[in-house]
Amino acid sequence: MEASEVVLADRWEPGPPPVLLAARCLACGDVSFPPRPHCPECWAEAETITLPPTGALYTFTTVHTPDRAPLVLGYADFGEVRVLGPLTGAAPRIGAPVTVTEARTGPAGGGRGYAFCVSEP
C-alpha cells in the first residue's frame, strides 16, 4: 500500500478538516453510511452529505494480536448513523465526544485513514 493512499476514500475526505460522508435520500430523507447513489430504503436518488464533525462514543475495545501493536476500535454515533473507526486521543469511555481525525490505517498501518479522536474528560 502506498503511504499516501487514502483508505476507504468513498466514505471520508481528509480535509482539512477531515469529515465523514453519508448518503441522504432526495425522496424520503433517509441518511445512511457510506454514501451511495441510491437510497437503500426506497431506491430513490441520494445525495452525498457530510456528517457532523463531532460524535459520541457508543462502545470500544482494544485488540491485541501478535502481528501488530494494540489497536483501539470503537463505534461512534454521528447524527443518525453509527460508524466504526480506530480511536486516538484520550482514554476511551462510553459517551465521550469524539472528532474525526486522520490516522495511519490498514493492516500494515500504511494508508491515510480516518480515526476518531477522543476528547479529554
Place this chain on the structure above:
Amino acid sequence: MGVAYLRSAALAPFGHTPERALAELAHPPVMAAVREAGLAPRDIDAVIGGSYASGTLTAQRAIRGLGLSGRPVLNVENACASSAAAAALAATMVRHGEYRNVLVLGVEQLSRTGSSLVPLNPDDPDVRLGLIMPAAYAMRARRYCYEFGTTAAQLAAVSVKNHANGALNPIARYQKPVTLEEVLDSRMIADPLTLLQCCAGGDGAGAVIISADPGEGPAVRFAASAESAGLDSSGPVDLARSALTANVARRAYEQAGVGPADLDVIELHDAFTIAELMYTEALGLCGPGEGPDLLVSGQTALDGRAAVNPSGGLLARGHPVGATGVAQLAEIFWQLRGQAGRRQSRPRRVGLAHTTGGGIAGYDHAACVIHVLIRDQKG
C-alpha cells in the same frame, strides 16, 4: 406438507489436523451417519455440504470415494451458519416430498489457512480498519456491561460452564475444565474478552441424515427451521441485544408451536462468552440483562431445566466454522434420544439449535438459523 426427521448424526473429533486431507476428516462421520440411519449409499437422494473457508466444491471433495456422487450435491456457504443453513434447506427438500433422504455434511479445515482467527474478507471495509471477530463481540460485551452492570467475572462464568461440559464430550477440542481465575487470567484478546472467552477455529466434520422416515428408535422431528440474514443498516444498531436472533426465534417458535419455556436443551452460538448471555436473552429464556442471573441459577447447567450448550459449545467443542451447525444438531439429537452419554443428565424432549454470525460491514450479522427439534411422544 410432509415431515422431516433427523434420522442419524455422527461427528469426527474436532481438533487441529493440517496434515490430513479434507476427505479423511469427512469420511468417518459420513459413513457412520449413513450406517446408523440403516441406509446404504444408494438410498441417499442428495448431499448438501456446509463449509466456509475450505475451498470450492467442498462437498464433492469430501465425499469422493464414497459412492455418493451422481446425484444432487450442493455447497452452502453462510459463514458460521453454513451447515445449519444446509440442514434447513435439506429439511425443506424432504418436507416437499421430492427427496426422501438428504445427507447434510458440515466440514471445515481452518488449520490450513495458517491463522488461528476465523478468516474474514480482506476487502471488507470494517476488516480494513482492523476489525476481527473477537473485537466485534468485545464491543458488544463492553456495551452490554455498561448497560446492565455486568462484571468480567460474570462473563467468564460462561466459559467455566461450557468447558465443564466439554470435558465430558469425547469429540470436543478442549476436554479440560477451567476455573474462573484461569479464564480471567488468560491472555487479553479484545478487552474485556480474554483468550478462554473466545472460541477456537480448527478442523472438524460431521454429518446428519434428514429423512422423511424417522428410522429406528425414538423419532426426532424438525418442528421448525427458521433463518434470516441480518439487517444491512448504518442506523444505531443495538449491540447489547441481538434483534436478529430474537426475530428468527419468534418465527421458529411460531412454526414449532412451542415457546422458550418448553425448551429442554439448547445448543447456541457461544462464539464468545458475551454471545451466550445475549443469545439466551434473545431466545427468550430470560429478559435483557438477565443472562448472568440465569447462568448463576443453574437452570442452563448440564443438569438444569434447560441445558445450554451441553456439548461444551463453540467455546470448548471448538468452532470449525462450517461444521458447527451439524455439530449442534448432533448434540440435540443425542440429548433427545437419550444417547448423550455422560452429558445426559435427564430425558430431554424439545431441543433448539441456534447458529449465527459472520463478520460483514454494515450487517448486524451475516446469517442466523434456528432449528427446533422435538422427540415425538410415541418414541
